[in-house]
Amino acid sequence: MLTCQNIFRFFPTKNNRRMRAIDREIRMILRGIIGKKERAIKNGEASSDDLLGLLLESNMQQSNGKANLGLSIEDIIQECKLFYFAGMETTSVLLTWTLIVLSMHPEWQEQAREEVLHHFGRTTPDFENLGRLKIVTMIFYEVLRLYPPITFLTRRTYKAMELGGIKYPAGVNLMLPILFIHHDPDIWGKDASEFNPQRFADGISNAAKHPAAFFPFGGGPRICIGQNFALLEAKMALSIILQRFSFELSPSYIHAPYTVITLQPQHGAQIRLKKI
Numbered sequence: 001m002l003t004c005q006n007i008f009r010f011f012p013t014k015n016n017r018r019m020r021a022i023d024r025e026i027r028m029i030l031r032g033i034i035g036k037k038e039r040a041i042k043n044g045e046a047s048s049d050d051l052l053g054l055l056l057e058s059n060m061q062q063s064n065g066k067a068n069l070g071l072s073i074e075d076i077i078q079e080c081k082l083f084y085f086a087g088m089e090t091t092s093v094l095l096t097w098t099l100i101v102l103s104m105h106p107e108w109q110e111q112a113r114e115e116v117l118h119h120f121g122r123t124t125p126d127f128e129n130l131g132r133l134k135i136v137t138m139i140f141y142e143v144l145r146l147y148p149p150i151t152f153l154t155r156r157t158y159k160a161m162e163l164g165g166i167k168y169p170a171g172v173n174l175m176l177p178i179l180f181i182h183h184d185p186d187i188w189g190k191d192a193s194e195f196n197p198q199r200f201a202d203g204i205s206n207a208a209k210h211p212a213a214f215f216p217f218g219g220g221p222r223i224c225i226g227q228n229f230a231l232l233e234a235k236m237a238l239s240i241i242l243q244r245f246s247f248e249l250s251p252s253y254i255h256a257p258y259t260v261i262t263l264q265p266q267h268g269a270q271i272r273l274k275k276i
C-alpha cells in the first residue's frame with residue numbers, strides 16, 4: 001500500500017537523488033567484489049572461509065547451473081548490505097556508549113581493567129579467556145539495556161491471536177519498544193535509569209522481574225544471528241583499549257542520546273584517552 005510517507009521516496013528531491021546515487025555506487029562496488037570472488041571460486045583459487053565465499057559456493061551447488069534456484073546476485077547483494085549494516089553500525093555504537101558510560105563511571109572502568117589485566121596481562125586477548133570476563137560482560141549487558149543500539153522491533157500477527165490477554169486479528173503491526181521496556185522501573189526496579197552492571201551479576205534471567213525483559217538482540221526465530229560474534233568482538237576491542245588507555249569525557253561532551261536508525265550520541269563522543 002502506498003502511504004504519504006513512501007510516496008515521497010519517489011520524488012526527485014535532492015536527498016532522494018543522493019540516496020539513489022549512493023545505492024547505485026554501493027551496488028556497483030558489491031557486484032565487482034561478487035564477480036571477482038565468483039571467478040576465483042570457479043577457477044579453484046578462492047577459499048570459502050568468508051561469508052561471501054560461503055554464500056556463493058552454496059548458491060553454485062544448489063542451483064547447479066539452473067536459473068531460479070539458489071540465491072540470485074540481487075539476493076547476495078542484499079545479504080552483503082544487511083550483514084554490513086547489521087554487524088557494523090550496531091557493534092560500533094555499543095562500543096561508543098560503553099566508552100562514554102565507563103568514562104562517567106571510573107570505578108567500573110577500573111574494575112573492568114583489573115579483570116582484563118588479570119586474565120591477559122599485556123598480551124593479546126584470546127578467544128578462550130574472553131568468555132571468562134564476567135565484569136566486562138555485566139558492563140556490556142548494562143550498556144545494552146540503557147542504550148540498546150536498536151530501540152524497537154516490529155512484528156505482524158500472521159493469524160488471529162491473543163497476546164497478554166488482548167485479542168488481535170491477523171495482519172496487525174506490533175511495535176515492541178526495547179528502549180522503553182529496558183527503562184521501565186516496574187520491571188527493573190527504582191534504579192532502572194541508573195548504570196548498575198551489578199544487576200546482571202546472576203545472569204540475564206535474574207536481572208529483572210521478567211526473564212525476557214532484556215532483549216537488545218530481539219527474540220524468537222529472527223533473533224540477531226550475530227549476537228555472540230558481536231559480544232566477542234566488543235569484548236576484544238574493549239579489552240585492548242583498557243590494556244592501553246584510561247579514558248574520560250572531554251568537557252565538550254553533551255549527553256544527548258538520539259535515534260538515527262541506531263541509538264547514537266547526537267553530538268558525538270568526545271573522549272580523552274590517556275596512555276597507561
Ligand code: HEM
Pocket residue numbers: 082083086087088090091094148149150153216217218219220221222223224225226227229230
Ligand atoms: C551489539 C550488536 C548488535 C545488536 C544490538 C544487534 C541487534 C539486532 C536486532 C535487534 C535484530 C532484530 C532481531 C529480531 O527481529 O528479533 C538483529 C538482526 C540481525 N542481526 Fe544483529 N545486532 C548486533 C550485531 C550483529 C552482528 C555483528 C551481525 C553479523 C555479523 C548481525 C547480523 C544480524 C542479521 C543478519 C540480522 C537479521 C536476522 C533475521 O532477520 O533473521 N548483528 N540484530
